[in-house]
Every structure is written in structure tokens, then in C-alpha cells.
Amino acid sequence: EPEVTQTPSHQVTQMGQEVILRCVPISNHLYFYWYRQILGQKVEFLVSFYNNEISEKSEIFDDQFSVERPDGSNFTLKIRSTKLEDSAMYFCASSSGTSAASQYFGPGTRLLVL
Amino acid sequence: DAKTTQPPSMDCAEGRAANLPCNHSTISGNEYVYWYRQIHSQGPQYIIHGLKNNETNEMASLIITEDRKSSTLILPHATLRDTAVYYCIVRLPYNNNDMRFGAGTRLTVKP
Numbered sequence: 451e452p453e454v455t456q457t458p459s460h461q462v463t464q465m466g467q468e469v470i471l472r473c474v475p476i477s478n479h480l481y482f483y484w485y486r487q488i489l490g491q492k493v494e495f496l497v498s499f500y501n502n503e504i505s506e507k508s509e510i511f512d513d514q515f516s517v518e519r520p521d522g523s524n525f526t527l528k529i530r531s532t533k534l535e536d537s538a539m540y541f542c543a544s545s546s547g548t549s550a551a552s553q554y555f556g557p558g559t560r561l562l563v564l
Numbered sequence: 565d566a567k568t569t570q571p572p573s574m575d576c577a578e579g580r581a582a583n584l585p586c587n588h589s590t591i592s593g594n595e596y597v598y599w600y601r602q603i604h605s606q607g608p609q610y611i612i613h614g615l616k617n618n619e620t621n622e623m624a625s626l627i628i629t630e631d632r633k634s635s636t637l638i639l640p641h642a643t644l645r646d647t648a649v650y651y652c653i654v655r656l657p658y659n660n661n662d663m664r665f666g667a668g669t670r671l672t673v674k675p
Contacts, residue, residue, distance in 0.1 A: 454607075480659075481659045481660065483662065485662070485663075485665075487605075492665050492666065492667060493602070493608060493651075493663075493665035494665075495662030495663070495664070498659075498660045498661070498662065500659070500660060505659075505660035506660045506661065506662065508662070539605060541607050541608070543607075543608075543663075545659055547659050549657045549659075550596050550613065550615070550657035551659060552598060552610045552613055553610070553663055554610055555607035555608045555609070555610075556607050557606060557607050558605070558606070558607050
């Protein structure tokens with residue numbers, strides 16, 4: 451069964467450093483998403499991406515964040531200058547684009563900012 | 565999107581059916597009901613979704629009341645591996661919209 455994959459599974463970085471989180475969505479999917487979950491809190495939406503541009507974004511997704519689909523398979527989330535409060539699980543998801551299509555989530559990247 | 569209300573926790577005996585309720589009294593006519601679960605910090609896992617008819621797949625059944633103001637997710641024979649947080653999400657069928665996760669119901673399946 452096709453699945454969303456994410457790398458790395460864990461990332462430790464120093465405050466102020468840039469990180470890039472990588473995702474490979476399900477191959478025939480058209481919509482891509484990033485969510486995050488701070489430890490013990492709810493899963494929060496960051497951004498949705500379609501046709502090589504951002505469709506929607508939340509207030510969390512400020513200028514420090516960017517997304518890119520650099521080739522036909524990868525979907526990346528970049529955090530330019532990490533802060534302590536960026537420590538969280540980051541989940542990538544994708545959906546097929548048919549009406550009411552469900553989103554399928556990857557296993558997540560645990561980011562720890564020191 | 566309509567707000568949902570779920571009990572914070574439930575227990576279920578292994579092998580029994582787990583019935584997880586969700587209230588969504590302000591749901592609008594074209595909003596779908598989705599169910600996901602999250603097993604201990606893993607990525608949310610899609611279970612099932614529906615609009616107004618009852619739905620069944622290999623994982624679960626979804627029962628939506630006729631007025632659509634509430635629904636129940638049924639796991640017919642719960643196993644220990646079904647222990648997870650279950651989320652009921654009501655959402656318009658537009659692909660750029662996020663899945664809005666609440667606090668969910670923590671289901672504990674006991675031997």
C-alpha cells in the first residue's frame with residue numbers, strides 16, 4: 451500500500467540554524483500539507499500546497515517557514531532560523547485531489563531545537 | 565468548519581466493539597465527517613469518512629444520525645493495537661482545507 455514517507459525521523463539543531471524537513475507524498479497525489487504537533491498538544495495545520503503554490507496557510511506559518519516541491523517527488527518544509535518553540539513533531543500529508551479526499555499522513559519528523 | 569465534541573477518554577475490553585461518539589450539532593449540509601486516529605505520536609491515520617450514509621471499510625463502520633448532528637465510529641472487535649487517540653473532524657470537501665484536529669478521545673483497549 452502506498453504511503454507518505456518523511457526524512458529524517460529525528461533532527462536536533464541549534465537555535466538560529468536552518469532546517470529542511472523532507473517528505474515524499476503518495477505518487478499520484480496532488481495536494482500536499484504540513485502539520486506540526488508540539489509535545490502533548492493538538493495537531494496543528496501549517497500549510498497546504500497545490501500546483502506548485504501555497505493554497506492555504508495558518509498564522510503559525512510565518513516568514514520563517516517556506517515550502518517547496520523541488521522535483522516530481524519531494525515536498526520540503528524549511529525553517530530558516532529555528533527557535534526553541536519550533537521543537538515539535540512535523541507531519542507531512544497528501545491527498546488525491548478528488549472531492550472530499552482524505553489526507554494521508556507520514557510518520558513525522560521529530561525536531562528538537564536546543 | 566463545524567465544531568465537534570468527543571468524550572476525552574473511553575475504555576473497551578479486547579474483542580468487544582468500541583463505539584466512539586461524536587457530536588457535531590452545527591454541521592452544515594456539505595460538510596463531511598472524517599475519523600482519524602493517532603497511536604502514540606505516530607502520524608494520524610485515516611480511518612473512514614462519510615457525508616450522510618453509513619459507511620463501512622476494513623477498519624471500522626461509521627454511523628451518522630439522520631439529522632447529521634452526531635456520529636459514531638465502531639471498531640467491531642477492538643484489539644490492544646487499537647489503543648489510540650481518535651479524532652472526529654467535520655470539514656468542507658475542499659482539498660486545500662486542513663483537517664482540524666481537536667483533543668479527540670483516548671481509547672484504551674484492555675485485555
